[in-house]
Amino acid sequence: MTTPDTERRRFTRISFDATTELSRGSKTWEVTLVDISFNGILVRSEHPLPLSDGDEVEAAIHLLGDDVVIRTPATLTHQRENDYGFLIENLDLDSLTLLRRLVELNLGDETLLERELDNLFDDS
Structure with a gap:
């Protein structure tokens, strides 16, 4: 079983x-996107959301307006205050291709990117 700390190390x-x-x-x-990884997203809301752990939503992350959007089903795993x-x-x-490019640009290291992709597909 993975814990949030383990997931942070892997992604x-x-x-x-x-x-x-x-x-x-x-x-x-x-909502405000706080961070993103191959494994999940952390968002912040100005107002409490009527969601409980395990609830599923459709997330749309607009990278370049409405032209470039990552769309994904997402399951609420934890909440703390407005996060x-x-x-x-x-x-x-x-969406996977867009997320891969986003991670690649921000990591700046091909080795780290390959390790994260290996972790992503090992879980599948």
């Missing part, structure tokens, strides 16, 4: 500022 969290929306059913909330941590799984190929 580097990238601080990134992007317009981010969470949707569930007919509800949509605009919400989500596990991301089942990224489509386009």
Whole structure:
């Protein structure tokens, strides 16, 4: 079983500022992206979100307006005050490619990127 500390060691969290929306059913909330990794996202909301651990949402992370968007199902794994941590799984190929490029640009080290990709696909 992995713990949040183990996950942080396996997947580097990238601080990134992007317009981010969470949707569930007919509800949509605009939130602030705190960080992102191959394994999950951490967002902050100005207002409490009506979500509980285990709830699933659709996350849309706008990298370049509406032209470049990472879309992924996400499951709430923890919350503390106005911070919400989500596990991301089942990224489509386009979103995975965008996330890979984002991580690659921020890590600046091909070896670290390959290690993270190995960890990502070892869990699949």
